[in-house]
Amino acid sequence: MKSEVLLLLSLFLNINLKPGENFTHSRLMKWRGRVILASTSRVFFLDPELRRATPFPFPGTRLMGEKLQGDFLFIPTVQGFLSCMDLKTGRKRWVFRARDSFFAAPLVLEDSLWIGSAQGFLFKLNLKEGSRGLKLKLKGPVYQEGVVAWGRMFFKDIRGNLYGLSREGKILCSLSSGETGGGPMVKWGSSLAVPMGDKLILVDRNCRRKGEIRFRESILPAPVVWKNSLVVASGGKVARFSKEGRFLWSFRAGKKIVAEPVPWKDFLLIVDSGGNFYVLNDRGERIYEFRMGEPSYTPPLVFNGGKILLLSINGKLIVLQGDKIIL
Numbered sequence: 001m002k003s004e005v006l007l008l009l010s011l012f013l014n015i016n017l018k019p020g021e022n023f024t025h026s027r028l029m030k031w032r033g034r035v036i037l038a039s040t041s042r043v044f045f046l047d048p049e050l051r052r053a054t055p056f057p058f059p060g061t062r063l064m065g066e067k068l069q070g071d072f073l074f075i076p077t078v079q080g081f082l083s084c085m086d087l088k089t090g091r092k093r094w095v096f097r098a099r100d101s102f103f104a105a106p107l108v109l110e111d112s113l114w115i116g117s118a119q120g121f122l123f124k125l126n127l128k129e130g131s132r133g134l135k136l137k138l139k140g141p142v143y144q145e146g147v148v149a150w151g152r153m154f155f156k157d158i159r160g161n162l163y164g165l166s167r168e169g170k171i172l173c174s175l176s177s178g179e180t181g182g183g184p185m186v187k188w189g190s191s192l193a194v195p196m197g198d199k200l201i202l203v204d205r206n207c208r209r210k211g212e213i214r215f216r217e218s219i220l221p222a223p224v225v226w227k228n229s230l231v232v233a234s235g236g237k238v239a240r241f242s243k244e245g246r247f248l249w250s251f252r253a254g255k256k257i258v259a260e261p262v263p264w265k266d267f268l269l270i271v272d273s274g275g276n277f278y279v280l281n282d283r284g285e286r287i288y289e290f291r292m293g294e295p296s297y298t299p300p301l302v303f304n305g306g307k308i309l310l311l312s313i314n315g316k317l318i319v320l321q322g323d324k325i326i327l
Contacts, residue, residue: 001252002069003266007114008108011319012316012319013046013050013051013138013316013317013319014315014316014317015044015053015247015316016053016086017039017058017314017315017318018308019043019298020040021039021040021041022039022040022313022314022315023216023297023298023311023314023315024040024063024297024313024314025042025064025258025297026038026039026040026062026065026066026296026298026311026313027029027064027066027168027176027206027272027298027299027312028298028301028303028309029066029068029073029119029301030301030303031071031087031147032066032071033048033075033253034046034047034048034064035040035050035301036064036068036073036087036200037298037311038058038062038075039315040061040062040063040074040079041057041058041061041062041169042055042057042058043055043056043058043075043085043209043318044056045059045090046317047118047268050106050303050309050319052085053055053317056069056085056090057137058075058077058083059077059079059081059083059095060077060078060080060081060083060091061078061079061273062075062076062077062078062106063077063103064103064104064143065102065103065104065105065106066105067108067145068107068111068156071086071087071109072085072087072093073085073087073229074083074106074108074113076103076104076290077101077102077104077107078101078102078103078118079096079101080097080098080099080100080102080117081095081097081103081156081320082095082098082102082106082115082125082130083095084097084130088184089148090146092220094129094130094132095130096123096125096130096131096172096240097100097131098121098123100117100118100119100121100308101118101258102115102117102118102120103115103118103142103143104116104142104143104144104145104146105144105145107129107145107146107147107148107153107179107184107319108300109153109156109167110127110150110167111126111127111128112124112125112126112127112133112167113126113127114123114146114153114155114303116138116141116142116143116144116146116155116157117142118141118143119141119144120137120138120141120142120157121135121136121138121142121270122134122135122136122137122138122142122155122169122229123135124136124169125163126236129219129271134169135163136169136171138155138157138161138163139157139159139160139161140157140158140160140161140178141157141158141159142155142156142157142158144156144182144183144184144185145184146149146185147184147185147186147187148189149192149205150205150290151167152164152165152166152167152172152205153165153166153167154185154193154194156182156185156196158180158181158182158209159181160175160176160177160178160179160197160212161174161175161177162174162175162176162177162194162201162203162207163207163229163231164206166208167317168228169192172206172302173205173206173208174207174208175201175203175207175208175209176197177196177201177327178263178298179196179198180196180197181196181197181218181241182194182195182196182218182219182220183195183201183219183220183222183223183260184221184222185222185228186222186224187225188202188223188225188243189202189243191203191204192204192205192225193230195216195218195219195220195222195223195232196215197219198214198216198218198219198234199212199213199214199215199219200212200213200214200215200219200223200232202245211245211246213232214241215232215234215235215242216234216235216237216272217234217235217237218234218235219232219233219234220233220234220256220257220258221257221258221259221261221299222260224260224263225276226261226263226268227263227282228241228242228244229241229243229248229264230243231261231268232256233257233260235256235271236252236253236254236255236256236257237250237251237252237253238250238253238257238261238268238270238274238280238284239250239251240249240284241259248284249283249284250284251270251278251280251284251286252277253270253276254272255272255274256272257270257271257272257296257299258272258273258275258297258321259271259296259297259299259300259311260299261299262299262300262301264279264300264308266281266282267279267280267281267282267287268280268282269299269300269308270298270300271292271296271298271299271306272279273296273297274296275291275293275294275295275296275312276289276290276292277290277291277292277300277310277320282290283320284286290310290318290320292310292312292316292318293312293316294312294314294316295312295313295314296311296312296313296315297308297313298310298312303319306321307320308320308322310323
């Protein structure tokens with residue numbers, strides 16, 4: 001059966017940026033019927049009609065890793081600041097400072113916040129006050145957010161080491177893969193899918209290797225669980241695998257894919273680093289394409305039902321409105 005989607009350009013907004021400011025590795029986030037996003041130096045609140053952006057500064061320079069949790073936005077920076085912003089007031093609730101750099105998003109677990117650093121430390125902070133508790137040394141720098149699975153926390157460093165920790169911060173298991181780099185992890189069925197360089201390693205709750213899937217290029221964005229399958233972006237290609245790990249299909253984009261794909265209805269939304277936006281059906285067929293004209297490292301955001309928001313690194317916000325869908 002033929003799948004078809006028609007999206008019309010309904011809104012265009014240029015967010016005014018300062019010299020040197022951009023939206024590299026930013027996220028479009030929904031909060032109380034509004035959209036918020038963070039540049040390298042400011043947080044922007046969009047009005048409900050998506051026509052005006054109000055900025056709020058934060059200390060340091062953010063390159064990636066902002067995290068929305070309830071009414072609070074956590075912003076890590078390369079200068080070692082981790083800011084907690086109260087979105088209701090637009091003010092900072094607290095700021096934690098380390099003699100280090102933060103690239104990873106923090107992991108929120110109960111009343112604590114865990115964040116890895118570029119010097120290979122794992123910090124435990126009080127969620128309400130930002131005061132530091134545990135400081136644990138790992139074997140390498142941490143550039144990705146941890147995940148919670150099987151009642152444990154899992155973190156990995158860029159040197160290919162995986163750690164399984166208790167909620168108190170005790171290391172319960174570890175795995176040295178011999179690979180470097182790779183994007184964020186995701187729980188998939190009975191396995192934890194761990195990108196390590198050009199491999200996707202599947203492990204159990206005790207960090208034991210169950211299998212792996214090899215790609216030709218490094219896996220940068222997080223794999224995405226979609227309709228009992230796993231979607232993985234590597235280089236400029238997106239591949240889909242069944243829950244048994246069987247290859248289903250692949251799609252080649254025009255440029256490298258840095259932002260994770262986004263499921264929407266029975267479709268998959270993809271933006272490549274060249275600013276090309278694609279809509280795929282569940283067979284991997286391209287049924288819609290839109291060119292932003294500027295690079296983009298930000299995943300699309302589905303807002304208020306049929307609106308799809310796209311963001312370039314230079315602050316161009318594009319809103320596509322769903323007009324017709326035929327399945």
